[in-house]
Structures are given as C-alpha cells and as structure tokens.
Amino acid sequence: MKSLLPQSLPSLPRRLLRSRRVNLLFKVSALILILSILEAWYHSQISLSIPRPAEHHDLDEPFSIGCQDVSKLVTQPREKAVLVMLARNSELKEAKKTMENVEDRFNKWFNYPVLFLNNEPWGEDFVNALKGTVSGDAKFEVIPDGIWGPTAGLTEEVVGEYLKQQELEGVYKGEIEGYHHMCRFYSGEFYNLEALKEYKYYWRLEPGVSYGCSLTYDPFVEMARRGKKYGYTVALWEEPNTCPSLFRTVDEFRTQNNIPMHPNWKAMIDAETSWLLKPAPIRWLLGKIVQREHYNIKGEKWNLCHYWSNFEIADLDFFRGKQYQKLFKHLDKTGGFYRERWGDAPVHSLAVHLLLEAKELHHFSDVGYYHEPFWQCPQNAKGKQLSSNVMIGEARKGMSEERDGGFGCRCECGLGKKGDWRMRNNRGICLEKVQQPAAWNRASWWDLRRRRWPYTVGFDSEGNKAG
Ligand SMILES: Nc1nc2c(ncn2[C@@H]2O[C@H](COP(=O)(O)OP(=O)(O)OP(=O)(O)O)[C@@H](O)[C@H]2O)c(=O)[nH]1
Numbered sequence: 001m002k003s004l005l006p007q008s009l010p011s012l013p014r015r016l017l018r019s020r021r022v023n024l025l026f027k028v029s030a031l032i033l034i035l036s037i038l039e040a041w042y043h044s045q046i047s048l049s050i051p052r053p054a055e056h057h058d059l060d061e062p063f064s065i066g067c068q069d070v071s072k073l074v075t076q077p078r079e080k081a082v083l084v085m086l087a088r089n090s091e092l093k094e095a096k097k098t099m100e101n102v103e104d105r106f107n108k109w110f111n112y113p114v115l116f117l118n119n120e121p122w123g124e125d126f127v128n129a130l131k132g133t134v135s136g137d138a139k140f141e142v143i144p145d146g147i148w149g150p151t152a153g154l155t156e157e158v159v160g161e162y163l164k165q166q167e168l169e170g171v172y173k174g175e176i177e178g179y180h181h182m183c184r185f186y187s188g189e190f191y192n193l194e195a196l197k198e199y200k201y202y203w204r205l206e207p208g209v210s211y212g213c214s215l216t217y218d219p220f221v222e223m224a225r226r227g228k229k230y231g232y233t234v235a236l237w238e239e240p241n242t243c244p245s246l247f248r249t250v251d252e253f254r255t256q257n258n259i260p261m262h263p264n265w266k267a268m269i270d271a272e273t274s275w276l277l278k279p280a281p282i283r284w285l286l287g288k289i290v291q292r293e294h295y296n297i298k299g300e301k302w303n304l305c306h307y308w309s310n311f312e313i314a315d316l317d318f319f320r321g322k323q324y325q326k327l328f329k330h331l332d333k334t335g336g337f338y339r340e341r342w343g344d345a346p347v348h349s350l351a352v353h354l355l356l357e358a359k360e361l362h363h364f365s366d367v368g369y370y371h372e373p374f375w376q377c378p379q380n381a382k383g384k385q386l387s388s389n390v391m392i393g394e395a396r397k398g399m400s401e402e403r404d405g406g407f408g409c410r411c412e413c414g415l416g417k418k419g420d421w422r423m424r425n426n427r428g429i430c431l432e433k434v435q436q437p438a439a440w441n442r443a444s445w446w447d448l449r450r451r452r453w454p455y456t457v458g459f460d461s462e463g464n465k466a467g
C-alpha cells in the first residue's frame with residue numbers, strides 16, 4: 001500500500017510516526033479485545049448467574065422418605081386428579097402392563113380414575129382388557145375431530161414435504177405424521193379436552209413403562225400442599241435436529257410479552273460453553289443474522305435440557321391458563337410442530353422454566369421409573385421400608401439394598417437391565433442444570449471445571465446425603 005506520509009520527511013521521524021501509529025492500532029485492538037472478553041465474561045458469569053438461596057437448605061426435597069403407612073393416608077380427602085394414558089388399540093399388551101404395575105405400586109390404595117385417550121374409536125378388546133385393571137373409574141375417550149391433526153393452514157402437501165425432508169435429515173420420528181400430531185396434541189390441545197375439565201391434576205402414563213418403587217403417599221395432595229405445578233422424573237438433552245428454532249420462538253414470546261430473565265429461565269441458557277468466543281457482537285450476529293440453531297436473537301444458546309414428558313404429574317390449571325395457552329398458540333402458528341419435529345417434552349420444559357418459579361417445579365426423585373432406554377431408581381431408605389405393614393403387604397423379594405441417605409420405598413432397581421443397580425443410566429448433568437435455580441448443591445464453576453456434577457438436591461450420585 002502507498003504510504004500516506006509526505007515523502008519529504010526525513011526517515012527517522014517517518015519511522016517514528018509509523019511505529020506510533022502501529023502502536024496505537026495495537027493498543028486499540030488490545031483494548032477492544034479486553035473489553036470484549038470482559039463483556040463476554042460479565043454476560044456469562046454475572047448477567048446469567050443464578051442467585052443462591054439465602055439459607056443452606058434443600059428447596060426441593062423428596063415428598064416422602066421411605067414407605068408411609070397408607071392406611072392413614074387413604075382416609076384423607078383426595079385431590080381432583082386423574083391418571084391419563086394416550087394409547088393405540090395395538091398397544092393393548094403394553095398398556096395393560098403399565099396399568100397393572102401402577103395399580104400395584106400406587107393406585108390400589110388411592111383409587112384415582114384413569115382416562116384412556118385415543119384418536120381412533122376404541123376396540124372392544126382394549127376396553128375389556130383395561131377396564132379390569134383399574135381400581136378407580138376407567139374412562140375411554142376418543143379425541144374430538146379437529147384436535148388431532150396439523151396446525152390450521154398447513155396443507156397435506158406441505159406437511160408431506162416437511163416429513164420427507166425430516167426423513168432425509170434423519171430426524172428421530174420426523175417422518176411419522178401421527179407422531180407430530182401426538183406432540184402437538186400433548187403440547188396444547190390436550191389441556192382443553194372436555195374430559196379433563198373436572199380435574200385439577202393429571203399424571204401421565206404410557207404403555208410399556210415400569211414403576212420400580214411403591215408410592216405410598218398421594219402425590220397430588222403433596223403437590224397441592226407445597227404449591228407445586230410441574231413434577232418430573234428424568235431430565236435429558238433433546239435431540240438437536242428435532243427443534244432447531246424452538247428456543248428462538250419461545251424466547252421471542254418472552255420478549256414480546258415482557259417476561260423478565262428470571263433465574264428459572266436463565267437455568268435453560270448455556271452459560272458455560274465457549275464464553276470467551278462470544279462477546280456481544282458475535283452473539284448478536286449468531287442470533288439475529290446467522291440465526292443459528294438453538295440460539296435466540298440475542299445470541300444466547302439453549303442448553304437443550306428438558307424433562308422427559310412420558311412421566312408428568314402436573315397442574316392442569318397452569319397448562320390451560322391464559323399464559324401457557326397463549327404461548328402454545330404462538331408456537332403453533334409458526335408451523336414448527338410440522339416444519340420441525342418439536343416434542344411436547346421440550347415445549348413443556350421451556351414453558352415451565354419461562355412461566356413458573358423454580359420452587360413450583362418438583363423432581364420426583366423418589367419415583368422409580370423406566371421408559372426404554374432410560375431409568376431412574378432411588379436407593380431404599382434405611383429402616384423405613386415398613387416390612388410387615390398390613391396394607392402395603394410383605395416386603396418384596398427383589399428389593400434393592402437399604403442405604404443411609406436413600407429415600408425410596410420398596411424399590412426394585414435394575415429396571416432396564418437385570419442386575420444393573422445404578423440409580424440412573426443417564427448422566428445427571430442435565431438434571432443438575434435444570435435444577436440449578438432450586439438446588440443448593442448445584443455445580444459451581446470449580447465443580448464444572450473438574451467435571452464434578454452434584455446430582456440431585458442434597459444427594460450425591462451414589463445416593464449419599466451430600467456433606
Ligand atoms: N392413539 C394414538 N396414540 C399415539 C400415537 N402416536 C403416539 N401415541 C401415544 O403417544 C405416547 C408417546 O408415543 P411414543 O411412541 O411412546 O413416543 P416416545 O415415548 O416419544 O418415543 P419412544 O421412545 O418410541 O417410546 C404413547 O402413549 C403412545 O401410545 C397415535 O398415532 N395414536
């Protein structure tokens with residue numbers, strides 16, 4: 001490049017001037033770099049930080065430690081609650097297995113009604129076989145027309161194109177139209193069913209799952225007593241290619257409705273990874289212009305954590321309430337349930353983190369649960385198994401060991417694989433992330449550096465009470 005300095009200047013001052021200019025350029029660049037690093041650090045460490053609770057105590061302890069004497073509890077009033085199972089006629093065997101198991105482990109004492117839902121008329125075989133398994137009322141409903149199906153305005157051709165594309169991209173179950181209908185149904189339409197109007201709480205069941213512990217208390221009564229609105233068992237990473245634009249769309253709703261970045265929402269944002277590389281302008285570019293998958297327009301990234309919705313115990317009033325239904329409509333009108341394959345699990349999870357407080361969520365860490373291929377199964381509470389209680393019967397043969405710090409009741413672990421006694425076969429890191437706002441023992445930056453993930457609230461990954 002041609003020099004801009006007058007040729008007439010003697011060579012020493014010319015060199016000086018040039019080096020001063022290089023010097024200045026270097027200083028300005030260094031300053032910008034330092035400011036960018038500081039801004040990125042401030043963003044991830046301060047503006048996305050989640051304040052710890054003032055006192056050292058568990059904000060989300062298990063509802064029960066060990067077994068309870070149900071004979072006393074069954075005389076108490078029940079909540080307006082229902083167990084719900086969406087199923088196909090072809091899933092008779094699996095549905096029966098689930099129901100027999102749930103009755104054996106819980107409902108034979110509490111006799112809650114069970115609502116079976118189908119998008120097609122129920123077969124006589126299914127009704128006859130399942131009716132006999134339920135100790136409460138068994139209701140068989142067909143989902144009304146117009147509820148099970150694509151978002152208004154999407155033609156069959158467009159949906160067909162979307163499914164083909166997802167098949168090419170290898171999106172899990174992306175090519176199955178009925179699966180998209182199911183996800184959309186459970187994300188929003190489900191809550192407005194006439195058949196659910198009389199209830200306040202639901203417990204979602206699925207054909208073919210198993211419950212490995214006894215639940216000797218009423219979870220609905222406990223939810224109500226403690227002001228809980230959403231209960232879960234397993235938290236996992238979502239398959240990234242099923243929902244590239246979901247987080248952006250939910251966050252768009254957040255900003256349009258002036259919902260603040262409260263701690264529960266911040267727990268869904270990936271604050272740890274590569275923060276050095278993401279100063280404000282880069283984040284902004286990623287979010288607004290590049291529109292990268294799982295980023296919002298501010299360039300913040302969802303950590304992909306979500307609660308597995310095949311088990312849920314939740315408050316229907318929250319989900320049929322104005323705010324949640326408005327969010328569902330906002331999501332639905334973008335066509336994302338078909339253009340992508342948004343699952344009801346991430347939709348529910350992002351919604352409860354957006355619209356509820358951490359203390360309104362509950363991890364059912366005392367529930368033993370298996371849905372192919374993952375499980376959680378707590379340790380049995382030492383000395384609290386009521387081994388000869390008349391109502392819950394004799395202790396079972398296959399029971400896991402009793403341990404100090406355990407909180408399960410008559411759990412038989414090894415749910416997925418015989419002889420595998422681990423408390424869970426999925427890493428607790430995602431559970432820890434979504435629990436962050438509620439958990440005292442959440443990971444500090446030092447824990448994260450050393451890849452040490454505190455497990456559930458108050459307990460380490462072996463089920464011991466944390467020190
Ligand atoms: N009636 C009906 N029920 C369905 C349909 N598709 C899914 N379901 C139900 O919706 C629930 C979830 O479906 P699954 O196929 O188990 O989906 P998933 O648990 O995400 O996936 P898996 O890992 O394969 O179990 C189950 O209760 C199914 O019985 C359908 O087309 N009709």
Ligand SMILES: [Mg+2]
Binds near residue numbers: 206310371
């Ligand atoms: Mg399933």
